[in-house]
Amino acid sequence: MSRINRIEVDGFRNLKGIEIDFDPGINLIVGENGAGKSNLLEAIYYLLYLRSYRNATEAELVNLESEGFSLKGFGDEDRVEVRVRNGTKRVFRNGIERHRFHDYYGWLDGVVFSLSDILIVRGSPSLRRDWLNSLLARCDANYRLLLNEYRSILKQRNQLLLQERYGPELEAWSERLVEVGSKVYQIRYQTFPRIKEWFQALAHQLNLPLEISYHPVTSPERFWPDLRRSASRERELRLTVVGPHRDEIGITKAGQDIRAYGSEGEERLAGIILRLVEAEMIKARKDPILLLDEPFIEIDKHNQERLKSLLANKGQLILATTTPDWQGKTVRLKGGRVEATD
Missing domain, CATH: 3.40.50.300 (P-loop containing nucleotide triphosphate hydrolases)
Structure with a gap:
């Protein structure tokens, strides 16, 4: 230990x-x-x-x-x-x-449990993505490297969109975005079933009808065509709208979004379960x-x-x-x- x-x-x-x-x-x-x-x-x-x-x-x-x-x-x-x-x-x-x-x-x-964990549950999708990214980066050094590279590419691509530069340079960054983003997706797809399994088991031990689910906006196979189809929306918003940075992790109570149908106590318990999932996942490498x-x-x-x-x-x-x-x-x-x- x-x-x-x-x-x-x-x-x-x-x-x-x-x-x-x-x-x-x-x-x-x-x-x-x-x-x-x-x-x-x-x-x-x-x-x-x-x-x-x-x-x-x-x-x-x-x-x-x-x-x-x-x-x-x-x-x-x-x-x-x-x-x-x-x-x-x-x-x-x-x-x-x-x-x-x-x-x-x-x-x-180490894993920290605090009162602010409820914010992961009831806050914006970016907070749940941050939780997932942090967990996967701690369990897989390759994921951490890929995520950092993806974020760097995304920043460069968004800068071009902001400047309305839609030529060959944007195309080159789009190819890199799909290449690296697809690898990020592969690790998420491989790992999330274990996250879901631990979450369900822990919720069951607490006698709570809670479930967690992963909702990607695209997949490695669809990433490139979905990115192409989003071109007009990207030009309107001047940012990249397809990729793992837009995914959602949902937490439900009896099939309904816990943010709308759960009590504050249930949201707090869901936040604690997320931290317990972290502990179980990290434990495979080191207690x-x-x-x-x-x-x-x-x-x-x-x-x-x-x-x-x-x-x-x-x-x-x-x-x-x-x-x-x-x-x-x-x-x-x-x-x-x-x-x-x-």
């Missing part, structure tokens, strides 16, 4: 001189609002992926009284360190500075740490108990909470410092 055994944090948001040893099972980070619980989860996530899961800039992560921050993480096989100072970031893995972030990633994986930022506080007690049962044997959990009603190692924070450890 992959796990983080220890973390040291200084100057990250309001965290100062933090040193915590974690258990391999359930760990509770307890404190009042503003104590630094969510900041600690964010620091762990930053050690994994060198970015904030709350979309904060690095300048926002630095304590107001500091010029930078330092993070250290210790796993079973790796130790890592991140130093950010005066806008410069240096990263180390096993004592060796890594000048390419690609050489740093992969020492551990992820589960970082829980009070995602259950607006869910009824009955479903909270079901979720606790689901999560109990999923590996290492680090849970931020104001109400420690789980059994596990407890770390109490106050004012950005460790107050006590039980």
